[in-house]
Amino acid sequence: MGALTGLIVGTVGGIVIGALPGFSASMGVALLIPITYGMSPVAGLIMLTAVYTSAIYGGSITATLCHTPGTPASAATAIDGYKLTQQGRGMEAVGVCTVASMIGGVVGALALLFLSPPLGKFSLQFSALEYCMLAIFGVTIIASLAGESLYKGLFSGILGLFLGTVGLDAITGTPRFTFGSIQLEDGIQFVPALIGMFSISQVMIIADDVFKGKHAIVDEKSMTGRILPPWSEFKGLIPTIARSSVIGTIIGIIPTAGAGVSSWVCYSLGKKFSKHPDKFGNGSLEGVASSEAGNNAATGGALVPLITLALPGSAVAAILLGGMLMHGLVPGASMFTEKAPVTYTIIFGYLLSNVLMGLIGLAVAKYVARVSTIPMGVLGPLVVALSAIGTYAIRNNMFDVFVMLAFGLLGYLLRRTGFATAPLVLGMVLGEIVESNWRRALIMSRGNMFKYFLSRPISLALLVLIALSMFTPVLMNYVNKKSRVQEKSA
Numbered sequence: 001m002g003a004l005t006g007l008i009v010g011t012v013g014g015i016v017i018g019a020l021p022g023f024s025a026s027m028g029v030a031l032l033i034p035i036t037y038g039m040s041p042v043a044g045l046i047m048l049t050a051v052y053t054s055a056i057y058g059g060s061i062t063a064t065l066c067h068t069p070g071t072p073a074s075a076a077t078a079i080d081g082y083k084l085t086q087q088g089r090g091m092e093a094v095g096v097c098t099v100a101s102m103i104g105g106v107v108g109a110l111a112l113l114f115l116s117p118p119l120g121k122f123s124l125q126f127s128a129l130e131y132c133m134l135a136i137f138g139v140t141i142i143a144s145l146a147g148e149s150l151y152k153g154l155f156s157g158i159l160g161l162f163l164g165t166v167g168l169d170a171i172t173g174t175p176r177f178t179f180g181s182i183q184l185e186d187g188i189q190f191v192p193a194l195i196g197m198f199s200i201s202q203v204m205i206i207a208d209d210v211f212k213g214k215h216a217i218v219d220e221k222s223m224t225g226r227i228l229p230p231w232s233e234f235k236g237l238i239p240t241i242a243r244s245s246v247i248g249t250i251i252g253i254i255p256t257a258g259a260g261v262s263s264w265v266c267y268s269l270g271k272k273f274s275k276h277p278d279k280f281g282n283g284s285l286e287g288v289a290s291s292e293a294g295n296n297a298a299t300g301g302a303l304v305p306l307i308t309l310a311l312p313g314s315a316v317a318a319i320l321l322g323g324m325l326m327h328g329l330v331p332g333a334s335m336f337t338e339k340a341p342v343t344y345t346i347i348f349g350y351l352l353s354n355v356l357m358g359l360i361g362l363a364v365a366k367y368v369a370r371v372s373t374i375p376m377g378v379l380g381p382l383v384v385a386l387s388a389i390g391t392y393a394i395r396n397n398m399f400d401v402f403v404m405l406a407f408g409l410l411g412y413l414l415r416r417t418g419f420a421t422a423p424l425v426l427g428m429v430l431g432e433i434v435e436s437n438w439r440r441a442l443i444m445s446r447g448n449m450f451k452y453f454l455s456r457p458i459s460l461a462l463l464v465l466i467a468l469s470m471f472t473p474v475l476m477n478y479v480n481k482k483s484r485v486q487e488k489s490a
Contacts, residue, residue, distance in 0.1 A: 002043035006036075007349055010050025011356045017051065018058020018074075020379065025055035026315045030198035031383065033191050033323050034390030041327035042342055046349030048323050052316050053108075053299045053350070054357045057101040060292055061365055064093045076267040076291035083283035094365045095228040096285050097292045100241045102358025104293035107245035108252060108300020109351035112307070115253075116347070117336050119308035125458060126332070128440035133462035134309055135433040152419045160427020161434075163188055170436065183399045190322050190428060192391045192404040197421050198319070199387045200408025203380045205415060210377070227362060229285060240270055240286050241293045248294035252301020266294025300350070307331050307343065310433070318426045325429070 010032075017028035028051045036044025059074035064081030077097060084093040126134070166177045167187030178184040228234060244266040251262040270290025271280040280287045303320075305311035310331035312318040324331060335343045391404045411421045445452035453459055 002040055003046050003345065003349055006039065006043040006047030007050055007353055007356065010047035011054045011353050011360060014051035014054025015058040015061075015357065015361065018055035019061045025052050025059075026319060027198045027202045028052075028055050029316055029319045029323070030194045031387060031390070033194060033319070033326065034393060036323065037191075037326070037393070041329055042345045042349070044327055045320075045323060045329070045346045046353070048320055049303070049346065049350040050353035050357075052320065053105050053296060053354055056295050056299055057097070057105070057292070057357055057361060060097040060101065060288075061094055064097060064288070065090050074263070074291075074295070076263040076295075077288055079267075079281055080279075080284045080287035083281070084285070084288070087283050089229075089283070091227050091365070092229045093285065093288050095226075095362065096234075096237065096288050098358055098361035098365060099228070100237075100244070100289040100292040101296040102354055102361070103241050104245040104248055104295070104297035105300060105354030105357065106351065108249045108297040108303075109347070109354055110300075111249045111253070112300045112303050112350065113344075113347050115304050116308050116343075119304065121333065121336065122308075127456070128437040128444060129453065129456055130458050130462065131310075131332075132434055132437035132441055133459050133466070134311065135430045135437065137311065137462055137466050153423045156414065156419050156421065157423035157427040160424035160429075161431040162427075163193075163424070164428045164431030165435075171439065183397075188428070189395070189400055189403060191326060192400040193407045193428065194319055194322055194425060195387045195391055196404040196407030196409075197411040197425060199383060200404060201411030201415060201421065203383050204408065204412040207380055208416075227365070233285070237285060237289045240273070240289050243273065244270060244290045244293035245297045248297030249301040251294070252298030253304050262298035263291040263295035267291040296354070300354075303350070307335055312426065312429075315421075315425070318429060321429055322425070 013032070014025070014028060017031075018025065029048050032048060032051055036047060039047070056074070060077045060081065063074040063078035065085055081090075081093045081097065084090060162177075164187075166184055168175055168178075168185050175185055247269065248262040248266055251265060267280075267287060267290050270286055271277045274280065274284070274286050276284070276286070299316075302312075302317045306317045306321060308331065310321065312321045321331065329335065329339060329342065387404060388401050391400050392398065414421055414424070441452070442449060
């Protein structure tokens with residue numbers, strides 16, 4: 001019963017959060033983590049993963065109807081979706097978004113179901129050294145989450161690693177950077193930091209934008225008409241949806257990509273394979289279908305390395321990793337041995353959430369779009385109040401609320417100055433894993449780490465991957481920018 005409730009609440013909540021311009025899947029997942037604290041791991045994580053995929057879809061509603069992507073992953077959808085709205089076919093575009101997102105999400109979930117067990121079995125061969133190298137590989141992903149500036153991303157990541165060292169040393173018990181505060185001896189609590197970094201900072205940015213007169217308005221006339229195009233027209237979209245679903249899943253599995261990159265790549269490929277490429281950019285249902293199937297398929301793909309190897313491929317996945325650790329679930333082989341019943345239930349819940357998302361979307365999409373008309377003066381204080389209550393309720397500790405507010409201000413300053421916040425979160429999560437496993441590896445090496453390292457072929461392979469991952473952000477930025485340039489020139 002708890003899992004079913006989490007599934008429904010997560011799906012509906014995710015669609016609403018995604019439809020709100022300025023809000024994101026990261027913010028939604030971070031906001032709901034404290035609510036899952038009193039839930040079972042299955043119910044809590046089903047709700048969080050449902051929010052993840054539904055928020056990506058929800059962003060397409062406002063992207064289509066008011067040319068304001070609810071999430072960054074919906075930016076490509078706004079190009080043709082809004083053109084269709086101007087042509088009086090807004091609801092048809094939303095309907096195509098819904099079906100394409102549902103199919104893409106289901107394909108990604110099936111990949112998660114069938115690809116994760118063999119990867120989890122492979123991770124049985126890992127020792128402390130491999131886990132340490134894997135965590136370092138995850139830290140290098142910081143570069144991919146860094147946005148436009150690699151250096152700013154690395155700075156955020158290093159800051160996260162530093163903040164992760166605050167508290168008592170796990171082996172010697174020596175206080176580190178606590179400045180005499182007993183509260184800090186337990187370290188910086190991850191959930192309050194997450195909520196502040198993603199929820200409070202987002203509210204501050206939205207309030208700033210509203211003060212400057214930036215806001216989106218949905219035209220009521222765009223919410224009329226049929227929800228899907230005629231079958232004769234829709235059947236021509238099926239190959240596009242199928243192709244984008246497979247490609248989006250593959251891109252999602254790559255730890256340095258994500259839904260945003262997937263939507264642009266699928267949109268670009270959709271245009272290349274289309275019989276009517278001239279319609280792209282002028283109101284093409286194929287364009288809408290290709291980007292939406294791609295970004296939702298990528299969410300399932302991103303969960304594969306997260307669950308099996310503890311490698312978060314996106315900001316949302318990094319937050320989900322924090323949620324899993326909070327519920328006592330450590331990604332790796334144990335997820336498919338001793339924790340197998342919990343893991344498979346979560347995966348099936350994620351699969352069902354994509355189907356439910358499609359059904360709910362077709363039924364209430366036009367009504368969900370109206371949430372974007374709610375004044376931010378109402379939503380902002382509500383989000384702050386929920387964040388404060390949720391943070392306090394975790395340990396009944398007011399200090400956690402102060403931590404949340406401090407990280408909210410830090411997140412606002414970082415984002416306004418061009419520093420990504422996701423690398424900081426990733427640094428805080430993976431820092432402890434790197435440190436603890438490195439110390440264990442030193443003990444296992446018996447004083448000769450170099451020889452021990454050479455005797456571990458998986459560690460050598462991971463070292464090569466670490467080197468390669470440093471160049472991946474450059475490649476992904478190139479692909480992303482090339483797709484946008486080609487679209488503008490079309």
